[in-house]
Amino acid sequence: MTLTAEQALERAALAGIHRLRIPTPFAVGRVNCYLIEDSPLTLVDTGPNSGKALDELQSQLATRGHSIDDIELIIVTHQHIDHLGLVEIIVEHSGAEVAAIGVAAERLANFDEDAEAEDRFAVELMIRNGIPEEVTVALRSVSRSFRAWGSQVTVTKPLADGEEIAFDERVLEAIHRPGHSPSDTVFWDEQRKILIAADHLIAHISSNPLISRALDGSSERPQALVTYIESMKKTREMPAEIVLSGHGDPVTEHVALIDDRIAKHQRRKEKIYELIAEQPRSGYEIAQAIWGDVAVTQAYLTLSEVIGHADLLVNEGRVREADDGEVIHYETTG
Numbered sequence: 001m002t003l004t005a006e007q008a009l010e011r012a013a014l015a016g017i018h019r020l021r022i023p024t025p026f027a028v029g030r031v032n033c034y035l036i037e038d039s040p041l042t043l044v045d046t047g048p049n050s051g052k053a054l055d056e057l058q059s060q061l062a063t064r065g066h067s068i069d070d071i072e073l074i075i076v077t078h079q080h081i082d083h084l085g086l087v088e089i090i091v092e093h094s095g096a097e098v099a100a101i102g103v104a105a106e107r108l109a110n111f112d113e114d115a116e117a118e119d120r121f122a123v124e125l126m127i128r129n130g131i132p133e134e135v136t137v138a139l140r141s142v143s144r145s146f147r148a149w150g151s152q153v154t155v156t157k158p159l160a161d162g163e164e165i166a167f168d169e170r171v172l173e174a175i176h177r178p179g180h181s182p183s184d185t186v187f188w189d190e191q192r193k194i195l196i197a198a199d200h201l202i203a204h205i206s207s208n209p210l211i212s213r214a215l216d217g218s219s220e221r222p223q224a225l226v227t228y229i230e231s232m233k234k235t236r237e238m239p240a241e242i243v244l245s246g247h248g249d250p251v252t253e254h255v256a257l258i259d260d261r262i263a264k265h266q267r268r269k270e271k272i273y274e275l276i277a278e279q280p281r282s283g284y285e286i287a288q289a290i291w292g293d294v295a296v297t298q299a300y301l302t303l304s305e306v307i308g309h310a311d312l313l314v315n316e317g318r319v320r321e322a323d324d325g326e327v328i329h330y331e332t333t334g
Helices: 005-014 051-062 086-096 100-110 111-128 131-148 224-238 252-277 283-291 299-317
Strands: 018-023 031-034 042-044 073-075 098-099 155-157 165-166 172-174 184-189 195-200 242-245 321-322 327-332
Touching: 005 018, 005 242, 018 051, 018 165, 031 172, 031 242, 073 086, 098 172, 098 195, 100 111, 100 155, 111 131, 131 299, 224 252, 224 299, 252 299, 252 327, 283 299, 283 327, 299 321
Parallel strands: 042 073, 073 098, 098 155, 195 242
Antiparallel strands: 018 031, 031 042, 165 172, 172 184, 184 195, 321 327
């Protein structure tokens, strides 16, 4: 019998995992953090760095009889600012340990430098794919204004892929599932069949595989969507009954949701192939053909979508990148 979202939250709460819905300034809306009432008392993600988010976090913890001073462990699921902005403040109050996937620890510890490097990477990628420079200047200004919502994070418990975190009443396995971001990590309670998945899998919206710099320092552009589909296929094989997401309601039929998401990516891939078959196009031209003006206002998001699906086509041998030294155009191989 499939659980409803309410039943899934009730079952998680009975297992000592409580959803805290924290406000963000972003279009995605509130972010789900999770309080694990166990020893150590643990908070999975924190919400963004804002007074409103901190007030609501304090208030929702108080309904459970806790405060941020009581937190003993913070688990960071990935590098996005709506999930980690309050870490530094909570650590200052509580002295909590901070756990995150080890390959991301250096990036998390150098938030400002990493954000600046990420912006430079994004601008170069946009210009190489045909986005006008004036658009990139505007988007970089917006990105810089968002940085105040983030925070540096000193990881005191770096986790290896597959490493277990032991509590008094449970064990969580940390599993690296990159794609939505390079550092995406899910936490698996095998005994209870509960997966804390953050933005790896969200019921009501697709998790955008944004192209980001590789965590290993490689200069080669990561294939974010290719990686994300591989990660989803691995998650599909897990016997999870409840997937607790970073936004919205729990996922209670993860196999069906993953199958649907992969099918949608296949359809988007074929639509992009048809556009390229009509004539060679840059990534920006493809984005404009699909989304119109949104390709300007959400230029990096839509470009990541296009490049991700073009990567699938390139890997299949149906499309190639034609580089004239300034702008990359996609053309068919047939």
